[in-house]
Amino acid sequence: MRGRRREQEWDATHEVVVVGSGAGAMTGALEAASRGLDTVVLERTALLGGTSAYSGAACWLPGTQVQERAGxxxxTEAARAYLRALTGDAEAERREAFLRHAPALVARLERDPALVFEWRAFPDYVAAPGRMDAGRSFVPLDLAPDELGDLLPLVRPAVDRDxxxxxHPDAPLSAGRALIGRLLLAATRTGRAHIRAEHRVTGLVTEDGRVTGVEARTPHGTVRVRAxxxxxxxAGGFERDEEGRAAHGVPGGAAWSMAPGxxxxxxxxxxxxxxGAATALMDExxxxxxxxxxxxxxAFTLGLRGGIMVDATGRRFANExxxxxxxxxxxxxxxxxGPRVHLVFDSREGGALPAVTVPSTAPEAHLAAGTWVxxxxxxxxxxxxxxxxxxxxxxxxxxNGFAATGRDEDHHRxxxxxDLFFADPHDAPGPNPCLVPLDRPPYYAARLVLADLGTKGGLRTDADARVLDAGGRPLPGLYAAGNTSASFTGRVYPGPGVPLGTAMVFASLAVRHMAEEPERTA
Known part of the structure; x- marks a missing residue:
């Protein structure tokens, strides 16, 4: 934290400073620039998008025109029932702000020709009132590289290539790359959004108790940018900080996080x-x-089509x-x-892992390294x-007995x-496509670790995304969204795209509050 500085000591001045470049940050930048506010995006690396660019780009934004188009x-009422069933009313104010704002945000975004979304089936994650069994999240359409033009090299490639x-390959940008590319295109077309890569924000500048700017390291030295x-x-969480994880009791490891290096x-x-900011959920x-x-x-692993997971005792411990x-x-x-957890599978798929892994690695490389046996x-x-x-x-x-009867008596798979979303009925000879017997040697075991898509704890914020101090009072001039803030969903992950959807909404709400605040000229 820095004290008062004279005007001439600022290296640049903007109305809004956005730190980070994921889906929440770029939505905030677009919303600010679209309101006529001079905006700058400060990204610490040479590439935009962070973990959002690696993602499948599912956006959990309920009750919008996208779901309406899909019939x-x-x-909003169904989503409210679902969230209340999962999280209670501890975060009712932020929950309601999210639910109220999501439809309006999506309508505004889709008024821009660069932003086009479509619903894609992906079930909500928990059986509770208001759940959508087919899912309610949506994704951006693919984006042709020539639409981005000179902006293309700024977008972080997919995780395997990155x-x-x-x-980027010579193909349309899809998933998270399409989302970041489309938001970048829309923001820069306003003429009021400026992108500054390789600006690593290391401190906040305060004047009379108000955050008025940031300090950032660049290849050319430290700069001070006024807001x-x-x-x-x-700008994401602290998942790549091993010391921070240990200090807050976050299990797993920094090397196993899916955040870019x-x-x-x-x-x-x-x-x-x-x-002076307060934090919450820092172990999540x-x-x-x-x-x-x-x-x-x-590698992020999901969508098992077969195999079983066993712990150090050689027994299953959950519905895989x-x-x-x-x-x-x-x-x-x-x-x-015990430290050993493995996914055990047979040769039904020719020795390939019966799951989706991002990024993927050839079985031969795993066997040579000993990560598979x-x-x-x-x-x-x-x-x-x-x-x-x-x-x-x-x-x-x-x-295998459960596979024959079609009923998993131990874990109800x-x-x-x-469960059924990723199952392939052609793989299962029995009545339950999720229960595929292991009966085709040779057999394999792949070593599993506890990975993450990012930390979930962060700065405490209110319904306007204002950062709060330990007494629950807003810190003037400071806002947070995405994994930099503590999620209002607490220790629950309701459905695909909740991290992106909530980041986008609260970034938008932050900008709305900024726009209503009087501009500081002194």
């Missing part, structure tokens, strides 16, 4: 705390199982088809009984992964719409 029968140091109306922090180390959060994250990769990182956050929590609990028999496989042979063979035999 879903979704409504980790390999590659740019006449407000600073919006939407070199990002989300918590500097922005620490700067806000130094300015958006969890997922991760398949450990040969280089020590992890659970939504990834819930499966991640089960994985965390299982690892308390292969054996001709289950007892041999048990020895390779260090679990009791009798327990593993008994577990597989019991599961295949009884929920989400």
């Amino acid at each position: 879903l029968g979704d409504s 980790r390999a140091g590659l740019g 006449r109306r407000g600073v919006l922090l939407a 070199g990002t989300n180390t918590g500097e922005v959060l620490r700067a806000a705390v130094a300015a 994250a958006w969890w997922c199982p991760g398949t450990e990769l040969p280089d020590g990182t992890a 088809s659970l939504p990834y956050d819930r499966m991640g929590r089960a994985l965390a609990a299982a690892r308390q009984d 292969r054996a001709d028999s289950l007892p041999e496989l048990a020895g390779l992964i260090g679990v009791p042979a009798g327990a593993l063979t008994g577990t597989v035999s019991r599961f 295949g009884e929920d719409p989400y």
Whole structure:
């Protein structure tokens, strides 16, 4: 935190300063620029989009014209019932602000020709009143590279290409790249949104108790950027900060997070705390199982079509088809009984993992590195992964019996719409497509780790996305959205696209509040 500075000591002045460049940050920048506010986006790396660019771009924004076009029968009332059932009323004010604002935000976004969305089936994650079994989230349409033109190199590529140091393929941008590309295109077309890459924000500047700007390191030195109306922090969490994770009791590891390398180390959060901000949920994250990769990182793993997960005792510990956050929590609990958790599968898919992994790695590379093992028999496989042979063979035999009857008596796999979403009936000879027997040797075991899509705790905020101090009072001039803020959904992950949808809404609400605030000229 810095004290009062003279006007001439600012290196640049804007009405709105946005820190970060994910879906929330870019929505905030577009909303501010569309209101006629001179806006700058400060991104710490050379590429825009952060974890949003790696995502599937599902946006959980209920009761909008997108769901109406698809004829879903979704409504704000149904979403309210669903959220109340899952989270109670502890965050009722922010929940209601989110629900009220989502339809209007989507209508405004779609008035811009650069922004086009379509509903795509992906079930809500929990059986509760108001749930949409087919899902209510939507995604952007793919974006042709030539529409972005010179802006294309600014958008972070997909995770597999980005980790390999590659740019975009000669193909339309899809998923998270399409979302960031479309928001970037819309924002820059206003003529009032300025993009500044390689601006690593390290501190906030305050004057008379108000946040009036930021300090950032650039390749050319430190700069101070003034914000006449407000600073919006939407720069992700602290998932890549191993020390921060340990300090707050966040399980898993920084190397296993899906955030891009070199990002989300918590500097922005620490700067806000130094300015007096309060935090919440700092031990939480958006969890997922991760398949450990040969280089020590992890691949986001979801949508199992077969196989079983076993703990250090060689036994199943959960419904393997659970939504990834819930499966991640089960994985965390299982690892308390021992470090070894494996996905065991057979050769039904030719030795490939019966799941979606992002990024994917060839089985041969896994086998060479030892992150996977292969054996001709289950007892041999048990020895390779260090679990009791009798327990593993008994577990597989019991599961194969469930596959024959179609009923998982232990964990009820295949009884929920989400379970069935990824199942392929052609793989299952029995009546339940989620229960595929393991009976085709050789057998495989893939090492699993507790991964995450980002930390979920952060700065406490109100219904206008204003950052609060320990007494619940807003810090003037400071706002937060996305994983820089503590999620109003608490310890629950309601459905696909909740992180993006809530980030977009609260970034928009922050800008609305800034626009209503008088501009500071002194």
